[in-house]
Amino acid sequence: MGGNRKYRYGDENYDNPVCPVCGEECQTLYLQDGNVIGCDSCVDEKSAWEWWDEYQDQFSHTGF
Numbered sequence: 001m002g003g004n005r006k007y008r009y010g011d012e013n014y015d016n017p018v019c020p021v022c023g024e025e026c027q028t029l030y031l032q033d034g035n036v037i038g039c040d041s042c043v044d045e046k047s048a049w050e051w052w053d054e055y056q057d058q059f060s061h062t063g064f
């Protein structure tokens with residue numbers, strides 16, 4: 001059976017480490033307080049300044 005084989009967390013047949021969040025094989029896991037929050041395939045990186053600009057933008061339209 002070929003195709004898009006998905007591994008589940010706890011599956012003993014996987015070849016590579018699998019992200020418990022998205023189920024993809026991955027090289028890097030991201031943790032917060034010891035808990036996995038994602039991996040290099042399901043977590044996006046963003047420039048802090050870009051995010052900050054968008055974040056502040058939300059409050060500039062509220063009328064305050």
Ligand SMILES: [Zn+2]
Pocket residue numbers: 019020021022023024026038039040041042043
């Ligand atoms: Zn993932």
